[in-house]
Amino acid sequence: MALETGTIRKLAEQLEDAELQAYDVTMITADYPDLDWDDAYAIQDEIRRRKEARGSKITGLKAGLTSFAKMKQMGVETPVFGFVADYMGKPDGGEIKTSELIHPKVEAEICIVTKSDLEGPGCTIAAVTAATDFVLPAVEVIDSRYRDFKFDLKSVIADNTSSSRFVVGGRARAVAELDLRTLGVVLERNGEIVATATAAAVLGNPLAAVAMMANHLTARGQLIPAGTFIMTGGVTEAIRVEAGDHIAAHFHDLGTVSMRFT
Numbered sequence: 001m002a003l004e005t006g007t008i009r010k011l012a013e014q015l016e017d018a019e020l021q022a023y024d025v026t027m028i029t030a031d032y033p034d035l036d037w038d039d040a041y042a043i044q045d046e047i048r049r050r051k052e053a054r055g056s057k058i059t060g061l062k063a064g065l066t067s068f069a070k071m072k073q074m075g076v077e078t079p080v081f082g083f084v085a086d087y088m089g090k091p092d093g094g095e096i097k098t099s100e101l102i103h104p105k106v107e108a109e110i111c112i113v114t115k116s117d118l119e120g121p122g123c124t125i126a127a128v129t130a131a132t133d134f135v136l137p138a139v140e141v142i143d144s145r146y147r148d149f150k151f152d153l154k155s156v157i158a159d160n161t162s163s164s165r166f167v168v169g170g171r172a173r174a175v176a177e178l179d180l181r182t183l184g185v186v187l188e189r190n191g192e193i194v195a196t197a198t199a200a201a202v203l204g205n206p207l208a209a210v211a212m213m214a215n216h217l218t219a220r221g222q223l224i225p226a227g228t229f230i231m232t233g234g235v236t237e238a239i240r241v242e243a244g245d246h247i248a249a250h251f252h253d254l255g256t257v258s259m260r261f262t
Contacts, residue, residue, distance in 0.1 A: 011043050024102050025145055027152065056087060058084070059086050059088075060111075060229035061081065061229070062083065062140070063210070065079050066203055089168070090167050093169070096261050098242060105241065108138075110254075112132045112136070113132070113228065113229050114224060114227060123214035129175055137256075138169070139259065140165070140234065141241075142164055167257055171254060171255045182200065185198070189239060190245055190246055195237065197235040
């Protein structure tokens, strides 16, 4: 690690304050060009510690920048990993306040809940399939705290992979009932189709993102416990939203997830 503990705590406070108070900041690697991968995840870990210390509960894990479309859109080649907290979850069909966000974008996601522990090294799609209890559809609202949505990979990791809000809906299905590679998704904004994709856009299979997450966490001395809710990453490019927009994501075999921005 290149940064001192005090600097990591300061940057975590800066980024979390930006999230909670809805204002943007400059990309942290502009001021700390020597920040390394361990520093970036240490900052994220400190943000998690701050939330838990205030009574927030961590309700799930997430992979980010996993779709080929998102990687191309953001100019990156490697997925990133983060977490979601209880206050980020909003009800299906409910309202999301844009006043609490900076520059929100939405993306449809395939999610799973595990029924047994997952760990690496060498975790595979087959291992994830065996450990999956059920599959759920969701829409994630990402909201990078960086000005003009400009960041590098280390900065977005530190910013908890732009985590902001998420909505789970549709219906749960057993993984054996689905072909996750060919599962189709249609994303609508105000009744207009703005994106379509199949779940194969996420690394060929969304479960590949979970396997990568398990291997990543194992390298950091952690694992994915049984009962973990995991968002596998957006299947399409992120779509900008504003107050007044109604979003609906239709998932083949999994139903629809919707929300309104106010």
